[in-house]
Amino acid sequence: MGRHVSLAIRLFLVACIAGSPLGAGLLTGVVAGGASTPAVADGSTFRTDPGSGAAVAGPGRATIPRTAAPGSTPGVAIAVERTASTTLSVTVTYEVPPSVRGLRVVIGDLPVEGTRGFDRCGSNRLCWDGSTAEPTLALRYDLRTRTRSYAGIVNDSMVFAPAPRIYTVWRTDDERRTAPLFAKGEYATYEVASERTVVANATLFHGPHAEYERTTGSTDFRLIVPDGTRLGPSRERLFDTLADAETALDVGGRNREVIAVALADTPGETKLGLAGATVGNAFWARAGASLSNTHSVWLHEYVHTRQRFADRSRAMEWFVEASAEYYAARLSHDLGLVNDLEYEWELKSRRVSASDDVLADPTTWERPNVPYRKGALVLAALDAEIRNRTEGDHSLEDVFRRLNRADGTLTYESFVTSVVAVSADPAMEQWLDRYVKSDATPRYDPYDSRERLPTAPRMDEVAALVPTSPLGFGVTTIGLALATMFTLSVLSTIGRTLQWLVEAIFDGLGWLADRLSGRRR
Structure with missing residues (x-):
């Protein structure tokens, strides 16, 4: 009888423990922690209105609003023909209004066809002789002289090249004006008479292509897709992203027109294996490049179109690529293309790979990617520093905007002045000296007024971290094997400990049951 009473008391005590709040928490904690809701794939929106991203046609289309006074400004029509693999023939026809008394064209060293x-009026000039109101000139443009930089591309099917440096000088009774030939807004009318040609402010594209357009706010986005090229992101999503970036990036320097050229791959003529390049208000990017990562080449090149500091000192060369790289990552996060964890992981991981090179001294750069890696990290840390010191009222965007508006050359001193003014803290000069003029590397501690926790990674995000190279796969495999062995060892130890604990509990319960049943005194 005593034995049965003892067993009954043991079972009753176990049931009491399991039914207590502590026991319930232990039993249901695994279920609650494991039943997570998957995050939305991305925060982008898709426009379905019929006019979004519509194809546009042909030659002679007025691409941007004109700001020039038509009564005192000539009009321009341009035709481009590819006459050889590395040669373009550029034909320019002016429409000269009666108020213009003189006009000449500075052609540099371009051969005249x-x-x-x-008439010739100098070694590098052609002067209008007044015999016709529509004077015409034809020039030969050797692409080999202008595509040696990373920005120029020439292959069998298309050309993306810096425009030749041609200037128009004209005078009226009241004024004398000079304008680059390809500055479309400086002329009364501007027509491109070649179906295969796209003209930007400082760039020429020539080749068979389809063209799509989206106007957002004050910017006309034009997407050029060469024949046979397949886009990675959809046109709608790409236009949405560029339009959202145009609004979100509050640094000034907006363009009335931005031209994006999608290339199927990176031709061999480019240097450094780049995924894109920008000249003026036009850029090319790999057509298959994703939007949903912190290295979006589309956003990186778009940020370049918003930079207005073409003249800069050697000590500020790093800022061009660093600001484009940082804001590409920042925009990817702010537009919902990547989540908090991906964004912070990317920036914090840069400290591991950051070099000891000095940003302000390019002669110390062992690799050309120093501005992309260390430079972007320094700007991320600087942005957080400014936000922290101003309680979130100001950011690096305010500095960027001041630099865009400033006249003259961008120097390190003017950069420091802008940062100190925005942060209202003279101590920021010492901060910049430490991380820009020395080899020190800052820690990145993001400013976040909401103090939120990072969102959990999705399965597709985790899958994207799996290495694809043989070396990376091998290292990862070894690491996983070691981690598995360590985990099993820890679990084994925990299991033995739990077994001992359970046995001790039951022994204690047995002793208590025996005392209560009268078997133990």
């Missing part, structure tokens, strides 16, 4: 209504 023919003229009508122009």
Whole structure:
């Protein structure tokens, strides 16, 4: 009888423990912690209105609003023809209004193929002779002289090259004006008479292509897709992202027109294996490049179109690529293309790979990616520093905007002045000296007024971290094997400990049951 009473008391005590709040928490904690809701794939929106991203046609299309006074400004029509693998023939026809008394064209060292209504008036000039109101000149453009930089591309099917440096000088009774030939807004009218040609402010594209357009706010986005090229992101999503970036990036320097050229791959003529490059208000990018990562080449190149500090000292060369790289990551996060964890992981991981090179001294750079890696990290840390010191009222965008508005050359001193003014803290000069003018590397501690926790990674995000190279796969495999062995060892130890604990509990319960049943005194 005593034995049965003892067993009954043991079972009753175990049931009491399991039914207590402590026991319930232990039993249901695994379920609650494991039943997570998957995050939304991305925060982008898709526009379905019929006019979004519509294809546009052909030659002669007025691409941007004109700001020039038509009564005192000539009009321009340009035709481009590819006459050889590395040669373009550029034909320019002016429409000269009666108020213009004189007009000449500075052609540099470009060979002249023919003229009508122009005479030679110097080694590098053609002067209008007044015999016709529509004088014409034809020039030969050797692409090999202008595509040696990373920005120029020439292959069998297309050309993306810096535009030749040609200037128009004209005078009226009241004024004398000079404008680059490819600055479309400086002329009364501007027509491109070649179906295969796209003209940007400082760039020429020539080749068979499809063209799509989206106007957002004050910017006309034009997407050029060469024949046979397949986009990675959809046109709608790409246009949405660029339009959202145009609004979100509050640094000034907006363009009335931005031209994006999607290339199927990176031709061999480019240097450094780059995924894109920008000249003026036009850029090319790999067509298959993703939008949903912190290294979005589309956003990186778009940020370049918003930079207005073409003249800069050697000590500020790093800022061009560093600011484009940082804000590409920042925009990816702010537009919902990546989550908090991906964004912070990317920036914090840069400290591990950051070099000991000095940003302000390019001669110390062992690799050309120093501005992309260390430079972007320094700007991320600087942005957080400014936000922290101003309680979130100001950021690096305010500095960027001041630099865009400033006249003259961007120098390290003007950069420091802008940072100190925005942060209202003279101590920021010492901060910049430490991390820009020395080899020190800052820690990145993001400013977040909401103090939120990072969101959990999705399965597709985790899958994206799996290495694809043989070396990376081998290292990862070894690491996983070691981690598994360590985990099993820890679990084994925990199991033995739990077994001892359970046995001790039951022994204690047995002793208590025996005392209560009268078997133990």
